[in-house]
Amino acid sequence: VPLLGGHRGGNALARAIAATTGGIAAITTASDIVHGIVLDEPPPGWTLATPERVKQAAAALLAGGGVRITVEAGGTAWLAGLPPAPADATDAVRIRVTDRAPTGADDVLVYHPPVLALGIGCERGADPGAAVALAHETLAVAGLAPGAVAVVVSLDLKEDEPAVQEVAAALGVPARFFDAARLAAERPRLATPSDIVFRAVGTHGVAEAAALAAAGKDSELVVAKTVGRRVTCAVARAPETVDPSVGRARGRLAVVGLGPGNAHFRTPAADAALAAATDIVGYGGYIDLLDAASTAGKTLHPFALGEEEARCRHALKLAATGRAVALLASGDPGIYALATLTHELVAAATDPAWQRIDLTVEPGVSAMQLAAARAGAPLGHDFCAISLSDLLTPWPAIERRLRAAAEADFVVALYNPASGARRRGLALARDILLAARGPEVPVVVAHNLARDGESVRVVTLGTLDLDTVNMLTVLIVGASTTRRGDGHVWTPRGYPLGGAAPRRAEGGV
Numbered sequence: 001v002p003l004l005g006g007h008r009g010g011n012a013l014a015r016a017i018a019a020t021t022g023g024i025a026a027i028t029t030a031s032d033i034v035h036g037i038v039l040d041e042p043p044p045g046w047t048l049a050t051p052e053r054v055k056q057a058a059a060a061l062l063a064g065g066g067v068r069i070t071v072e073a074g075g076t077a078w079l080a081g082l083p084p085a086p087a088d089a090t091d092a093v094r095i096r097v098t099d100r101a102p103t104g105a106d107d108v109l110v111y112h113p114p115v116l117a118l119g120i121g122c123e124r125g126a127d128p129g130a131a132v133a134l135a136h137e138t139l140a141v142a143g144l145a146p147g148a149v150a151v152v153v154s155l156d157l158k159e160d161e162p163a164v165q166e167v168a169a170a171l172g173v174p175a176r177f178f179d180a181a182r183l184a185a186e187r188p189r190l191a192t193p194s195d196i197v198f199r200a201v202g203t204h205g206v207a208e209a210a211a212l213a214a215a216g217k218d219s220e221l222v223v224a225k226t227v228g229r230r231v232t233c234a235v236a237r238a239p240e241t242v243d244p245s246v247g248r249a250r251g252r253l254a255v256v257g258l259g260p261g262n263a264h265f266r267t268p269a270a271d272a273a274l275a276a277a278t279d280i281v282g283y284g285g286y287i288d289l290l291d292a293a294s295t296a297g298k299t300l301h302p303f304a305l306g307e308e309e310a311r312c313r314h315a316l317k318l319a320a321t322g323r324a325v326a327l328l329a330s331g332d333p334g335i336y337a338l339a340t341l342t343h344e345l346v347a348a349a350t351d352p353a354w355q356r357i358d359l360t361v362e363p364g365v366s367a368m369q370l371a372a373a374r375a376g377a378p379l380g381h382d383f384c385a386i387s388l389s390d391l392l393t394p395w396p397a398i399e400r401r402l403r404a405a406a407e408a409d410f411v412v413a414l415y416n417p418a419s420g421a422r423r424r425g426l427a428l429a430r431d432i433l434l435a436a437r438g439p440e441v442p443v444v445v446a447h448n449l450a451r452d453g454e455s456v457r458v459v460t461l462g463t464l465d466l467d468t469v470n471m472l473t474v475l476i477v478g479a480s481t482t483r484r485g486d487g488h489v490w491t492p493r494g495y496p497l498g499g500a501a502p503r504r505a506e507g508g509v
Contacts, residue, residue, distance in 0.1 A: 045114035047147030072098035074113025099148035114150030119211030128166035134228035150242035176247035183209035191224035211236035248322030257364020260450035282328030320353040368413035371446035376488030389416035406436035444476040
């Protein structure tokens with residue numbers, strides 16, 4: 001029940017909550033109830049240009065008045081439930097549906113239907129600010145309302161151009177793209193076809209062709225190509241509303257860190273990436289960690305354990321078609337996970353579409369972070385992480401790093417410490433660290449973190465039972481300064497106790 005602000009978004013929010021929860025939105029606003037039409041909540045894509053006139057218009061309709069509608073662009077089907085005013089009425093509520101910018105002189109409700117498609121062409125690396133300025137100038141000179149723009153469109157080669165994306169963001173509409181073949185089909189309708197453009201990108205125009213393609217076969221070019229600084233702009237008008245999903249979006253791939261596995265430790269940014277995804281790609285075990293709400297309405301692409309490259313390639317192929325993809329990784333995706341492999345594949349890609357993908361990485365809580373938190377604060381001073389798996393890294397390289405970390409007295413987190421067939425490396429790592437630190441240094445042994453059967457123990461390096469360690473275990477081996485007491489482990493940073501100021505080394509920061 002929206003108690004306040006019904007005409008300031010409260011009613012719309014109540015309806016959205018009801019749709020999500022399966023409840024009923026109890027709307028009490030009189031104007032909504034009487035005619036079933038919310039004057040200040042036009043359909044998606046529409047813009048109310050004169051919200052200050054809604055109250056007066058709603059009051060007139062509640063008093064028994066009628067409407068007189070002038071249509072200059074688009075349709076009025078959503079307003080059909082309003083009573084028409086008699087022809088001789090002098091107090092009719094006047095409504096104008098137009099793609100023209102309002103003058104402010106008329107006492108009239110002005111709605112902008114989403115009937116305009118704004119096409120953008122640009123050189124590589126064009127200034128986004130110049131593109132936004134040209135778009136606004138083009139609309140203003142033509143007397144067109146920015147609120148009537150449904151989409152910003154361009155050639156698919158421009159998917160990763162900030163200039164195109166910034167224009168769409170400035171107008172608050174989607175950026176959509178077409179391939180050269182689709183734009184080439186608009187050649188007969190172009191006002192300024194260019195052979196130079198055709199030789200460069202395979203179509204005789206970008207801005208005009210994209211605008212016409214988005215607005216549909218019955219559209220008209222209302223603003224021919226306008227040329228700015230390394231940017232072009234054109235506008236087409238559709239007879240009805242423009243579909244905001246026309247063409248395709250720039251593909252998005254988010255490599256999402258799930259943390260240790262429990263949703264309690266998943267970041268809001270990771271949840272947002274999952275919610276925005278159309279497709280979820282991952283090891284089947286990771287997908288199983290997600291709840292039903294996180295996967296509802298998504299296409300799931302499970303893979304077997306060990307198919308890391310296949311997972312990444314599949315996610316990139318999906319994103320290259322305009323899909324929004326979440327690629328799952330446990331822990332943090334940038335720590336011994338798929339973020340690096342994904343970037344490597346993009347850098348080596350022969351398909352240029354992969355390099356136009358909007359690629360992001362959403363961090364997660366790593367195993368060593370949670371293990372440290374469970375045990376106290378062993379990572380309180382300088383530390384490093386080393387994987388003991390020699391599947392991708394030769395053992396001599398791993399051994400060099402272990403010896404360097406031992407000599408430098410880093411706290412060491414050991415990932416992938418041992419598997420059924422790979423046990424010798426863990427024993428060698430223990431021996432290297434024993435030689436440098438002795439048997440009494442604390443070791444955190446964390447197993448199955450944040451999942452059923454979690455176990456976190458603190459032992460000494462000398463008593464570490466190697467047979468209890470497997471691929472679901474992460475070890476944190478303390479430095480010589482790491483302390484243990486009352487069930488906790490911590491590595492002092494060096495703060496002097498007793499209120500004295502911390503020592504600062506000469507030249508330190």
